[in-house]
Amino acid sequence: MPIVVDIDVMLARRKMSVGELADRVGITPANLAVLKNGRAKAVRFTTLAALCEVLDCQPGDLLRWEAAEAGEAEEAEEGVGA
Template identity: 65%
Template sequence: MPIIVNLDVMLAKRKMQSKELAETVGITLANLSILKTGKAKAIRFSTLQAICEALDCQPADILEYQPDE
């Protein structure tokens, strides 16, 4: 899939655990895990906004496009 999710990188930079982010954002740890592994088919803008607010980052810090070769 050409969309790479760098959520684990941002969590490490902010020294935050997945559980803390899930609680702050208001999603389950299971859904956050699906997003982190890149298995999610979609993400709501409201969820993306909440993640960006919690991690003090931009969407581009979390999502990256790499075309298939």
């Protein structure tokens, strides 16, 4: 997926655990892990805002776009017309 989640980078910078962040944001550690590991299909703006508030950062510090590699791009194009 071309969207990369960098929550672990901000956690390290803030010297905060996943459990502490989950508690302070108000989500379960399991849901935070899904987001942190890039397995989430969506994120609510309220959750993103809470993450930014707790981590004192901007959304762009947590999410970034990376171009798909050649193999991934070909698979995506094949799936569009199917």
